[in-house]
Amino acid sequence: MQPIQGEGYLVEFDPNGDRVRMSGSLRLGGLSEYAPISDLLDQAIDGREALTLDLRALEFLNSSGIATLSKFVIHVRNGKTCQLTVVGSNAIPWQGKSLNNLKRLMPSLELVFDA
């Protein structure tokens, strides 16, 4: 799976670590522009029992981005086959509240914050 790279952001899948890393500043316009990232996430969980979404270096995410993540979490929850872990950072202000809301969508989601 090829990484998705744009101006100021990178989304990459590490199959060995069962991990998708998002970094930089994601400010794409609307859900349609997030479709390639959405596809990468869907492919990442395909046939996988566990996946970690590493957002520690994602400094900025706009509203369409958090909507894309929300849809992905609902998709994983409904699939009932993959254990999802989201790793965030306390140093990034937006992550505290928004990532906790993702856990409300999927109570079995494991949320880990780095200091």
Place this chain on the structure above:
Amino acid sequence: MSVKDPYVKVLDLEQTLADLTAMVDQLQQERSDLEIALTTAIEHGDAIEAQLETANRQLKNEVRERLIVERQLRDLVTTITQKSRDLEVVLQTITEHADQIDLQWLGRYIESENAARRDSLTGVANRRMFDECMAREWARARREREPVALLICDVDFFKSYNDLHGHQAGDDCLRRIAEILQSVLHREGDLLARYGGEEFVILLPNTDLKGALQVAESVLRAIRQAALPHGASSVADHLTVSIGVATQVPADADENALFAEVDRLLYIAKQQGRDRIATVSNVPPDTP
């Protein structure tokens, strides 16, 4: 007792026989009627039973179908409820996320606004902030007919200081000078700014010449007391400053006139030997 004759007796028997025959016929008729009635009732019962059986079967099918529909509806309600709950959470997530991002942007905006108005070397206000404050205070003083005082402090022989001690020491020196000047100001609203190079300005709203001179003398005294070594000054072995001071009650909208006057006085302080204050009380207005 009368005795009938045999003829009469035969007649009686015939009559009796006829009666009996009629009775038998009637009974047979009744029996036939009863059989028909019974058969009709039985057949009717069978028909009703068959009809009830059919109706029962139909009802059972209907109940079964309705139970299926009910189950499908329950599933649909569960799905819709879950989707509705998801949508609520997603909406809340997006809204709160947007609020957080707004705060993040606001913080960066405030930071950049502050940075745009601060001198990065000394941390005091820069020329942009001074110009804005000056324009604001000038307009206010003009409205309220109050004096505005201005000081320009210039470090003496600063180029020589840099040449001798190096630019790093020059930067440290400017930071130290800024701290000393700031320590002299105690009133809220007084503003110290680095105007450029080794030149600092102090804006004193609602201050007459006497008050402005007191501040200028405090500056001169504090700089002398700090005794920052200067190996290339021709007036002292430590850093000194020259200060131009003036105050005006604004007569028009042009605040540059005050600045030009203070700049002229600073030039005179330099001309007269540096390490001093020049003001209109010790410099005639027409001195070049």
